[in-house]
Every structure is written in C-alpha cells, then in structure tokens.
Amino acid sequence: MSRLTCTFLVSLVTTLVASVARGEASPARLRWSVDARLGYATAWTTGQSYLGPATGLIGGLTLRVPIHVEVGAAYHVGSIESAANDTLVYWSRRRSVFVHAAAGYDRTMLAGRLLVRPRFILGSFFIVDEAQLGGAMRQGIEPRFTFGPGVDILFHFGALHAGIDARVLFVPSHVAAPIGGLFGVFGVKK
Amino acid sequence: MNGSASARALGALALAAGCLSTCTRPRELPPCDESPALPVAPKDPAAAVIVAAGDIAECPGGRQEETAALVEQIGPDAVFTLGDTTYPNGALDEFLDCYHPSWGKFRSITRAVVGNHEYHAPRAGPFFVYFCGGAGAPFEGRASFDIGAWHVVMLNSNCGGDLDVPSSVSDDFGGCGPDSPQARWLKEDLAAHPSRCTLAMWHHARFTSGEHGSADSMRDSWRILQDAGVDVVLAGHAHLYERFAPMNADGQIDVVRGVRGFVVGTGGKVPLHAVDEVHNGSEVRNIDTLGVLRLELRSEGYAWRFVPVSGGSFTDEGEAPCHD
Numbered sequence: 276m277s278r279l280t281c282t283f284l285v286s287l288v289t290t291l292v293a294s295v296a297r298g299e300a301s302p303a304r305l306r307w308s309v310d311a312r313l314g315y316a317t318a319w320t321t322g323q324s325y326l327g328p329a330t331g332l333i334g335g336l337t338l339r340v341p342i343h344v345e346v347g348a349a350y351h352v353g354s355i356e357s358a359a360n361d362t363l364v365y366w367s368r369r370r371s372v373f374v375h376a377a378a379g380y381d382r383t384m385l386a387g388r389l390l391v392r393p394r395f396i397l398g399s400f401f402i403v404d405e406a407q408l409g410g411a412m413r414q415g416i417e418p419r420f421t422f423g424p425g426v427d428i429l430f431h432f433g434a435l436h437a438g439i440d441a442r443v444l445f446v447p448s449h450v451a452a453p454i455g456g457l458f459g460v461f462g463v464k465k
Numbered sequence: 466m467n468g469s470a471s472a473r474a475l476g477a478l479a480l481a482a483g484c485l486s487t488c489t490r491p492r493e494l495p496p497c498d499e500s501p502a503l504p505v506a507p508k509d510p511a512a513a514v515i516v517a518a519g520d521i522a523e524c525p526g527g528r529q530e531e532t533a534a535l536v537e538q539i540g541p542d543a544v545f546t547l548g549d550t551t552y553p554n555g556a557l558d559e560f561l562d563c564y565h566p567s568w569g570k571f572r573s574i575t576r577a578v579v580g581n582h583e584y585h586a587p588r589a590g591p592f593f594v595y596f597c598g599g600a601g602a603p604f605e606g607r608a609s610f611d612i613g614a615w616h617v618v619m620l621n622s623n624c625g626g627d628l629d630v631p632s633s634v635s636d637d638f639g640g641c642g643p644d645s646p647q648a649r650w651l652k653e654d655l656a657a658h659p660s661r662c663t664l665a666m667w668h669h670a671r672f673t674s675g676e677h678g679s680a681d682s683m684r685d686s687w688r689i690l691q692d693a694g695v696d697v698v699l700a701g702h703a704h705l706y707e708r709f710a711p712m713n714a715d716g717q718i719d720v721v722r723g724v725r726g727f728v729v730g731t732g733g734k735v736p737l738h739a740v741d742e743v744h745n746g747s748e749v750r751n752i753d754t755l756g757v758l759r760l761e762l763r764s765e766g767y768a769w770r771f772v773p774v775s776g777g778s779f780t781d782e783g784e785a786p787c788h789d
C-alpha cells in the first residue's frame with residue numbers, strides 16, 4: 276500500500292474515532308452499508324489493459340454530518356494478448372486488484388429515495404503481469420497509486436439500494452493514463 | 466424472472482463482458498526463420514559496418530521512416546537498436562503496425578537491447594517475441610556475439626530509477642549490481658572472449674548531458690567493461706546525439722583505459738531532448754537532428770559517422786584505435 280493511501284486510512288480512522296468520542300457516531304446516528312459493484316473500467320492508453328470488467332465489494336459508514344466514508348476492493352479481469360508464428364508462441368496476461376478508501380457527501384432527494392454522493396477516492400491498483408514466451412515465463416506485481424473524484428447515484432427501496440458509481444482516477448506518474456469506470460451498485464444499508 | 470434466472474442472466478452477462486476483454490484472437494507474427502543466430506557474418510570481416518540508434522518508432526508522429534531510409538542507404542552488416550524501440554508502450558501492436566513497416570525490414574540483421582518503454586508491456590514480452598532471439602534469451606535482455614574481429618555484449622539496464630518500469634522488472638534478469646547474475650555473466654563472457662576490440666550496448670546512457678541524466682545504476686557494469694579493456698559503449702534513452710571522450714566508471718576522462726560512449730537517441734522519436742548541463746567528458750552534442758550512427762568495426766580500431774536524416778546538416782565523424 277502506498278504511503279499516501281496509508282495516511283488517508285489513518286486519517287479516516289482518526290476521524291471516525293473523534294466522531295464517536297463527540298457522540299456524532301453513536302449507533303443511533305450511524306448507518307452502515309455494504310455494496311456489491313459490477314462494472315467496467317478503462318484507461319486512456321494503448322498499452323495492454325489491466326482494467327476491463329470488474330467486480331468488487333465496498334463497506335461504508337455514513338455519519339450524521341452526513342459524510343460517508345468507505346473502504347473497498349475490486350478485481351479487474353484485465354486482458355490477454357497472444358501472438359504466434361511457426362516457431363514461437365507468445366502469451367501475456369495483465370489484471371489487477373484495486374483497493375481504496377473514499378470520503379463523500381450524501382445528498383438526498385425525492386423524500387430520501389434518491390441519494391447523490393460525490394466522493395473523493397484514494398487507492399492503489401496492484402497490477403499482476405504474466406508473460407510466457409517459448410519455455411520461459413515471468414510474472415510480477417506492480418502497485419500503482421491513484422486518486423480522483425467519483426459519484427454514486429443510488430435509489431433506495433427500504434433497506435436495499437441500487438444505482439451507479441462513476442469515477443475518474445488519475446495516476447501520478449509519467450505514464451499516467453486517466454482511468455474511467457462505470458459500475459452498477461447493489462447493496463444494503465442499516 | 467425468478468431469483469435463479471436472474472443469477473444465471475447476471476452470470477452470463479459477466480462471462481460475456483469478461484470474454485470481450487480477455488478472449489482476443491492471437492496476432493500473427495512475422496516468421497522468425499529469416500533471423501539468424503546472434504553471430505553476424507559481415508561482408509568484409511576486416512571492416513564490418515553497423516548502424517546504431519535507439520528511441521525509434523511512434524505512430525502517429527514518429528519519424529522512423531526517415532531514419533529507416535538512412536539504414537537502407539547505408540546497407541549495414543548489422544543494425545543495433547538501443548532500446549525504446551517503439552512508443553509509448555512497447556505493445557505488440559506497436560511493434561507489428563508501427564516499427565515493422567519501417568525498421569522491420571532489417572529485423573533479420575538487428576540485434577536489439579531492451580529499453581524502459583518496452584516494459585510498459587508485461588515483462589517487455591512483445592519486444593522479446595518480435596525480435597525472435599535477436600535480443601538474447603527471452604526476458605533476460607543480455608547476450609553476446611561476434612561480428613568480424615569484434616566481440617559485442619548486450620546488457621539490460623532496467624535496474625530501477627525509471628518511474629514507468631515496474632520495480633519487479635530487475636528480478637526478471639537479476640539487476641545490475643556488482644554481484645548480480647548479469648555482472649557475473651559479463652565478467653565470464655569478457656574473459657571467455659579476449660578480442661582486442663569489444664563493444665557493449667544497453668539503453669540507459671551511463672553518461673549524458675541530456676535531461677534524463679546519467680544512469681548511475683550502470684556504474685558497476687562500466688567498471689567491469691573498463692577493467693576488461695572494452696572500447697565502445699552505445700546507449701540511447703536521452704533523445705539526442707552525444708559523443709564522449711574515453712571515460713572511467715566514475716565519470717572522469719581516462720584516455721588510456723577509459724571506454725568511449727556514444728548516445729544515439731535519435732532514431733525517430735520526436736521531440737529531441739534539451740541539454741541540462743554539459744557533462745564532463747562530453748565532446749560533441751546535438752539536439753536538433755535525427756539520424757543514425759554508422760560504425761565501421763575494423764580489425765584494430767573503429768570509425769564513426771553520425772548520418773543525419775534528409776535536410777539535416779549536423780554530422781560527427783572520426784576514428785580511434787582499440788585498446789592495446
């Protein structure tokens with residue numbers, strides 16, 4: 276985990292503990308949620324994709340403020356490339372796991388049935404590379420820190436909710452290729 | 466729709482989405498049978514002609530067609546590419562659709578070292594498969610061969626420091642430290658090939674005045690070369706042409722045992738780089754002319770000439786003996 280992500284998570288925990296200490300996050304005023312995500316992400320690059328279809332899980336807490344904080348993980352299927360001629364066969368696969376923390380502001384509309392949550396995301400992709408050529412194979416994992424804005428638009432049906440999660444992430448390195456993602460959200464809150 | 470049907474539909478949707486992303490048709494590679502083993506047999510063993518350049522192809526925008534025309538005009542015995550063969554990602558499509566139509570016509574006589582941009586693709590796989598063995602063993606990036614009276618060593622210089630190279634890449638070949646597998650291999654190879662004249666090549670220039678700076682990670686390799694009496698090192702990475710006086714590993718001029726370095730990052734990628742501060746030992750620099758380096762490898766020395774693309778006026782030529 277990158278140093279920035281770690282710092283953000285520590286700040287998050289500190290905020291929550293401080294809120295509880297002030298009574299803001301007492302059980303009666305605190306709502307938790309668990310969401311499944313299913314969607315697709317892509318990066319503006321010609322390189323082999325480590326994104327693509329993805330599925331993930333996010334756990335969140337909404338304080339009275341109403342600030343929403345969450346942590347989550349997602350698996351991106353990535354892509355496979357292959358090439359061959361009469362004497363050589365080449366194969367490579369790239370995929371990734373994304374872990375993140377985020378904080379957002381909950382804005383409810385339509386008598387509480389519609390929730391719009393702009394949020395800021397910090398996270399890290401762990402990109403798994405594999406390549407095979409002839410009898411030789413190499414693999415490795417590369418962490419890549421990212422950050423950026425996102426928005427959840429959720430419709431509530433009792434304790435359940437469904438909607439979309441759209442996000443744009445930036446990679447602060449000179450191979451930075453902005454990432455766009457759109458996910459369906461299915462979850463429950465209490 | 467009941468729950469079970471919904472779950473099945475969702476599963477099918479996920480599978481289809483996954484397949485769209487991952488189930489791609491294999492690309493057809495040009496045949497490898499035209500590519501000989503690493504040794505190069507020059508037309509005149511007493512004066513083998515090679516062409517060298519790095520930082521070559523980008524589509525769109527690169528000027529690799531112009532530099533490829535120079536190679537064709539020179540008609541060398543071998544072509545040495547000095548890394549960053551394609552931009553921006555060293556992807557399979559870039560090699561097949563961008564590099565191959567230009568410099569690809571020399572593939573069978575090309576000996577290629579791996580750059581940092583090649584590692585934007587998984588383990589630089591497309592680079593190693595495209596060159597069919599002309600880049601050494603897959604994923605290692607080091608090899609040696611003879612051409613005429615000269616012995617040539619190719620090294621992998623991706624040893625850290627580049628933001629775009631995954632930190633695990635040096636594990637692929639063991640890194641560049643003094644006791645690394647590559648360093649041990651280099652010592653053994655040079656001891657086993659006591660040619661009077663030896664040339665080494667890799668991507669990250671040990672010394673350059675270019676904005677990327679000098680690669681300290683290649684200091685140990687340079688020291689091994691210097692101790693073995695190697696004559697010439699070719700590199701790229703800095704997008705300019707630069708020639709150095711014979712240098713020792715610590716960056717001081719040593720006309721007796723030093724190694725002469727050429728930086729030839731002028732193979733087609735634009736724009737060229739600015740010079741930050743002129744490095745000690747830098748004898749000639751140019752930052753506004755694309756071109757290739759023509760080297761004539763003679764029995765007891767070498768002659769160099771920078772050949773500019775059409776319209777360019779800069780050139781640099783000279784000759785020097787190999788170490789005694």
